[in-house]
Amino acid sequence: MQVKPLGARVLLKEIENEETTKSGIVLPSNAKEKTYMAEVIEVGPGEIKDGKKIEMEVKKGDKVLHSKYAGTEIKLDDQKYLIVRQDDILAIID
Template identity: 45%
Template sequence: MAASIKPLGDRVVVKPQDAETQTAGGLYIPDTAKEKPQRGTVLAVGPGKVENGTKVDMTVSENDTVLYGKYAGTEIQLDGEDVLIMRESDILGIVNG
């Protein structure tokens, strides 16, 4: 990715994983019926936020695979790729392994 983005505060930039193209039974899913991905890879992390005069560090870091809400974040294009920028609180969890 040639262009870079530095998120501010408690925001993170996430590259969504591609939506499933096939069901477990082997049927192909048309583009119009695909679920919006809810899993992605963290590309960039902001410095954290200040809450009640105390700095709160970020829990996620670059290259973490995370789960987020279906309608979380704002879609933007970065070097022709669709990415999401969202608050860390929109992330539901970090996937291990």
């Protein structure tokens, strides 16, 4: 199933990081606080606000940081995704 966000919305897939302690113990992602990092899967076309076209600043494949309570979680084909507004994306990670 393919999802195409509308307006200035973005479809994100959370990046799960496993962390290893100094002693070699692997901490699963659910044992620590989320990092709010995600990969951009799909991008909407942008929107027109007050007569001006707002272009999308992110593109497919970008790694981004998003705000803590941003968006709506959805589940497609046993994968969890997050649909957020472009305004909820805080930064693009290089």
